[in-house]
Amino acid sequence: MPTLSNYTFDEITIGQTATYSKRIEERDVQLFAAVSGDVNPVHLDAAFAATTQFKSCIAHGMLSGAIISAAIAMELPGPGTIYLGQSLRFRLPVKLGDIISVNLEVTEKKDKRGFVTLDCNVLNQDDELVVTGTAEVMAPREKLVIERPSLPSVRIGD
Helix, strand or coil: CCEEECCCCCCCCCCCEEEEEEECCHHHHHHHHHHHCCCCHHHHCHHHHHCCCCCCCECCHHHHHHHHHHHHHHCCCCCCCEEEEEEEEECCCCECCCEEEEEEEEEEEECCCCEEEEEEEEECCCCCEEEEEEEEEECCCCCCEEECCCCCCCCCCC
């Protein structure tokens, strides 16, 4: 069985990096719309989206934010991390079929509370910067090596 492990606060170093990638599929956008309630037609209606400046459906900006959260939870610091805050700037749209890569870099550690600040840059498959931001997290104090959970099974529709 595949496992996940984390980096404890003491193991993390300034300048440490990690990358996490995901292809954005129509199903991801539909699931995000269902969970968030954001049914803006620019995300869900190809005919409507074709009339916009984007010419096709685009992913919700906060879906990219959620992928950053996944990068933090799965890669750096990893399981057991507590998310405290995020700032984001959406630079370019993420379209269906895009492969986005989240690049994380540790820029600050605050010893007293175990807080870590990460620069977050998201690039598409053409190496275009689509999202920038920073995240503040509470890094785990204890080392974890756990069995990698499976994604939940989800069905959309009636």
